[in-house]
Amino acid sequence: MKTNLKRVELNRAVFAARPLASRALTVLTTIFHRFTEAGDYEVFILNDGQVVQRHHLSVVTENGPYQFNLDLTADNGGNGLTLNVGGVIGFYASSGTGSYIVRVQQLTSEEKRTVLDSEQGVPAGDLFSITLVQPGAYQVRDSMSGGTTLVRVGMPTRAAPGDVPADPALRRALRFRPDKPSLITFEGGKFSADESSIMSGQTIVIQCLTTAQLVVEPAPAEPGLPPDTGLHPPVKPPLERPKFTLRKPTKIIGREENK
Amino acid sequence: MSHLTVAVSEGTFRRSFDALMRNVKWEKEDSKDFGAFTAGYHVKGHLEGGSVDLRGDNSVLVKEVDVRWDQFELTLGLDIPKICVGGGCLDMPWPIPDICVPEYCLFKGDPDVQITTDLAALVAQELSFSGSMFARYYDASQQPSGGFDPCALLRDLLVHFEAIEPFPTDHNQWHLFIDPQSIDLDVFDFPDIVGNIIEDALTTAIEALIPGGVVRDLLLAIIGTVTVLIRDVLDIPDDLDEWLSDLFNVSFGLGDLLLQMVLKFFGLCVPLYRIDDPFEIMPAETTTELFLNGAQVTLVPVTLPIRNLSVRVDDVEMVVQADVGA
Numbered sequence: 377m378k379t380n381l382k383r384v385e386l387n388r389a390v391f392a393a394r395p396l397a398s399r400a401l402t403v404l405t406t407i408f409h410r411f412t413e414a415g416d417y418e419v420f421i422l423n424d425g426q427v428v429q430r431h432h433l434s435v436v437t438e439n440g441p442y443q444f445n446l447d448l449t450a451d452n453g454g455n456g457l458t459l460n461v462g463g464v465i466g467f468y469a470s471s472g473t474g475s476y477i478v479r480v481q482q483l484t485s486e487e488k489r490t491v492l493d494s495e496q497g498v499p500a501g502d503l504f505s506i507t508l509v510q511p512g513a514y515q516v517r518d519s520m521s522g523g524t525t526l527v528r529v530g531m532p533t534r535a536a537p538g539d540v541p542a543d544p545a546l547r548r549a550l551r552f553r554p555d556k557p558s559l560i561t562f563e564g565g566k567f568s569a570d571e572s573s574i575m576s577g578q579t580i581v582i583q584c585l586t587t588a589q590l591v592v593e594p595a596p597a598e599p600g601l602p603p604d605t606g607l608h609p610p611v612k613p614p615l616e617r618p619k620f621t622l623r624k625p626t627k628i629i630g631r632e633e634n635k
Numbered sequence: 636m637s638h639l640t641v642a643v644s645e646g647t648f649r650r651s652f653d654a655l656m657r658n659v660k661w662e663k664e665d666s667k668d669f670g671a672f673t674a675g676y677h678v679k680g681h682l683e684g685g686s687v688d689l690r691g692d693n694s695v696l697v698k699e700v701d702v703r704w705d706q707f708e709l710t711l712g713l714d715i716p717k718i719c720v721g722g723g724c725l726d727m728p729w730p731i732p733d734i735c736v737p738e739y740c741l742f743k744g745d746p747d748v749q750i751t752t753d754l755a756a757l758v759a760q761e762l763s764f765s766g767s768m769f770a771r772y773y774d775a776s777q778q779p780s781g782g783f784d785p786c787a788l789l790r791d792l793l794v795h796f797e798a799i800e801p802f803p804t805d806h807n808q809w810h811l812f813i814d815p816q817s818i819d820l821d822v823f824d825f826p827d828i829v830g831n832i833i834e835d836a837l838t839t840a841i842e843a844l845i846p847g848g849v850v851r852d853l854l855l856a857i858i859g860t861v862t863v864l865i866r867d868v869l870d871i872p873d874d875l876d877e878w879l880s881d882l883f884n885v886s887f888g889l890g891d892l893l894l895q896m897v898l899k900f901f902g903l904c905v906p907l908y909r910i911d912d913p914f915e916i917m918p919a920e921t922t923t924e925l926f927l928n929g930a931q932v933t934l935v936p937v938t939l940p941i942r943n944l945s946v947r948v949d950d951v952e953m954v955v956q957a958d959v960g961a
Contacts, residue, residue, distance in 0.1 A: 577721065
């Protein structure tokens, strides 16, 4: 039996446990900015204080896309971008350990106006999303107002091997789906829900109706209780059963004759 | 009434056939890209055993010949599909457009795995065919029509390995062939254990890609189990061994290849018997008894030109009849 494996690289940043914040965009966080005025914009992406990407954005009144997502880690080469007025750009990092700041300036005939500086906060009308992988409880906090909400992340349960349907279509329908985001809102220092629950790998999207500076950290443990490890403990594989083995002793010829 | 009649007993016929059948060997490899996976094979085999029966209806029945696989390598390559977290879209209230969240994929690049396993010990088939004997005249001076001889490579190999004598270039021959008219070959039918072997090998290869802990738990929650992933990539509902049978019987057409090979070997390329034309009935001889002075004289061989050769069989012997030509 021969096995060949193509060299495989795990996207480790997806699994690294670290605080997530809107002021420094990393893998698993996205800021969505809505462009409500047509015109020309300059988009700057900064990493470690350096401009690593710069794009010219034209927000048009018709025939433009209403959303696209810009990968902050990609080498986009400074291409011109187009978006329909009222549309949204999602700024996200697909891999790596870097943290990024997004600055968007509107170019008018009289001045340059900063419409987004992610380091200063998520402006009113924008959204911030976090995809959480490690099971557990997380506190989402607005560092400006102190408002908090709790997000519990559970591990989806796996079907036992005997319960997996044979029909491929049914299998796919019953499979866990990480692509089911949840929405909560933030306004005036308060979140629309005190507590939310998602499964590992799913996304929670926070619509900021007022400006916010969001930080996501493991929730502090309640006094007297161990830290929350999530809704469902991981499923352990079944133990292998031990086996009984009987072997007949080899007969030694001649020993009986010597007795 | 023919001038010449020669009979070959069933036993001698059987021994001649066995000697010829020992030279039926093959080696073939091929692969196909099915999109999400690639499948290939490298096989080598030969024929052995079986029985030969001459029948009263002028046919030859070759029964239950074992198709022995010396090598039956199967290579399976799977492209592991993208496994990502995040993603999906939110239905937002007007005037905000629906927002699609980016996804984060767990592997960089496009991982794939490939396994190769030899199933020779687990594959067994039998071949039977019936046909009639026929004679074909070999003219050493004639080139094959169109300049292409489909048997040239096969015969050259057999000559190279001294399995048969080369075809002559200085005289003609009559060639007697068995013309298979009905060939039966067992379909590829893999036992259950083959499915388990393949599945275990793929599972081990894929699990080697997956680190332990939360990563493994999440990844397995997303893909189901590794077994489910394999079946989804290969697009098979249930038994891997049934799928393998279809792969070899239909997609690769290996059975058809074997049938064509048997047809070509016995019916077209390698005669069972060869008779020289002209046929030498007395060899060349050097003698000193021809002249009184004892001078040495070389006598040329005595040969008979053979015409109108025909061949038939009954249930005890093969009979060859011919006329002596002018």
